[in-house]
Amino acid sequence: MSEKKSPKYDFRGARFAGGFAETVKGDQIGGIQHNYAASEKQSLEDAALEIQRLLKLLEKTNPTATEAEQKAFVTAAIPPSLRQRVVGALQSGGRAAIEEFLDSPYVNVVMAIIKDWQSTE
Numbered sequence: 001m002s003e004k005k006s007p008k009y010d011f012r013g014a015r016f017a018g019g020f021a022e023t024v025k026g027d028q029i030g031g032i033q034h035n036y037a038a039s040e041k042q043s044l045e046d047a048a049l050e051i052q053r054l055l056k057l058l059e060k061t062n063p064t065a066t067e068a069e070q071k072a073f074v075t076a077a078i079p080p081s082l083r084q085r086v087v088g089a090l091q092s093g094g095r096a097a098i099e100e101f102l103d104s105p106y107v108n109v110v111m112a113i114i115k116d117w118q119s120t121e
Contacts, residue, residue, distance in 0.1 A: 043086070043089050044086065047078075047082060047086040047089070049102075051113060052102050052103065055106055055109060056106075058073050071112065071116055084117075086117065098111060
């Protein structure tokens with residue numbers, strides 16, 4: 001009988017950005033990887049999707065709302081405790097994290113809203 005080989009590497013729970021190399025020579029770079037704590041990422045995702053949902057709702061009732069009106073509407077609808085969590089999660093994850101969850105027309109507005117929250121806290 002042939003002997004069962006055990007794997008040389010244990011990749012359980014590993015996260016890759018680019019690839020894997022046993023020996024790296026020169027300037028090989030695998031890529032950029034953003035690691036977020038699961039709860040942080042979930043909190044940021046939930047908040048981003050809620051803000052997007054609110055913006056879509058406002059778009060239906062007031063399609064010509066200015067950015068200032070959009071900010072005011074969303075800020076009034078989101079409780080301060082959630083705003084603080086979003087600001088904290090964004091500082092950890094950055095814009096790339098927000099862009100993962102949102103439809104592109106809403107990214108800039110959502111980022112502007114969160115920046116306002118950062119400056120008022």
